[in-house]
Amino acid sequence: MKTMSVTIDIEDWYHVPAVCSSSFSKYKDTEDFFSKWNGKYDYLTEPTMQTLDLLDELDIHATFFIVAEVVNRYPGLVKAIGTKGHEIACHGYNHMCYINARTRRPIHSREFFLRQMELAKKTLERETSQHIIGFRAPAAYVTGWMIDVIESLGFKYDSSVSSNSLYNKTDSKLKGVGRMPYFPEKGGIEPGPPRGLLEIPWPYYEIGPIRIPSAGGPFLRFLGARFILEGIKQSLRSGSSLLYFHPLDISHEIFPSEFSWRRPFYWLVKGRIVEDRIRWLLSKLDVEYVTMSEQAKRWTRMLCDFADVP
Numbered sequence: 001m002k003t004m005s006v007t008i009d010i011e012d013w014y015h016v017p018a019v020c021s022s023s024f025s026k027y028k029d030t031e032d033f034f035s036k037w038n039g040k041y042d043y044l045t046e047p048t049m050q051t052l053d054l055l056d057e058l059d060i061h062a063t064f065f066i067v068a069e070v071v072n073r074y075p076g077l078v079k080a081i082g083t084k085g086h087e088i089a090c091h092g093y094n095h096m097c098y099i100n101a102r103t104r105r106p107i108h109s110r111e112f113f114l115r116q117m118e119l120a121k122k123t124l125e126r127e128t129s130q131h132i133i134g135f136r137a138p139a140a141y142v143t144g145w146m147i148d149v150i151e152s153l154g155f156k157y158d159s160s161v162s163s164n165s166l167y168n169k170t171d172s173k174l175k176g177v178g179r180m181p182y183f184p185e186k187g188g189i190e191p192g193p194p195r196g197l198l199e200i201p202w203p204y205y206e207i208g209p210i211r212i213p214s215a216g217g218p219f220l221r222f223l224g225a226r227f228i229l230e231g232i233k234q235s236l237r238s239g240s241s242l243l244y245f246h247p248l249d250i251s252h253e254i255f256p257s258e259f260s261w262r263r264p265f266y267w268l269v270k271g272r273i274v275e276d277r278i279r280w281l282l283s284k285l286d287v288e289y290v291t292m293s294e295q296a297k298r299w300t301r302m303l304c305d306f307a308d309v310p
């Protein structure tokens, strides 16, 4: 049977790159944001609880990629996710982007990235008593040197790479990257020989030479469930696939509008309609739902057998 993972990125509205922690953000980082912001900031707790209820209803154990500082700013929330039996994985410490969005060149040192990811991993492990082995780069900006660093910290898989015709957030051309999990080469993102870390790339919908991202997130809101479902079905031909969304995608609240002039339509479709889309598309799949770590374990074993690694 084909395997499928549901993945959820735990971050709040101010973690998005337009607001905090990127080469084009208003605030340098979340510390800077909290030193200046006086309004309500928690738009995350309520839709995360909604997400946990939805997963209970669907009887799915998901993987939560969590911005580690959420442990400190939303007491009890990460623990609540862990006690439901979901896998806890890492989505950075404060959702900082480590490369320039335009040039893909580093804007922070390798050493700084290493220290922050070490702190993120420890923070999540202390809170949930789970061994954290999964990583997703904040805003999916990822490079080979970042992969090397997280491997050195004991992470076993990354799931940030999306090969598609609309955007590329890596420093590689992704020539050899498709929808199947693979071992990235050292220092790069292109496929290489077996190593201690597996990349689980995102699904896409292929029409001729065009690849349209269909992992979920904003594309689930913009393009609808039918399209995402078709992309996931295509990807499942290789054996497995994944869906991702944010609790913010199913939130009923209106987020602070200070930044909406930059992306006026970004949050136009969200809330109940998106929750129903998730429910509908997952009901259409005849798959075994597994966590990402389980998916990584199975693929690692299979690819190593295939490469005849002792």
Ligand SMILES: [Zn+2]
Pocket (backbone or CB within 6 Å): 009, 011, 091, 095, 137, 138, 139, 140
């Ligand atoms: Zn994110």
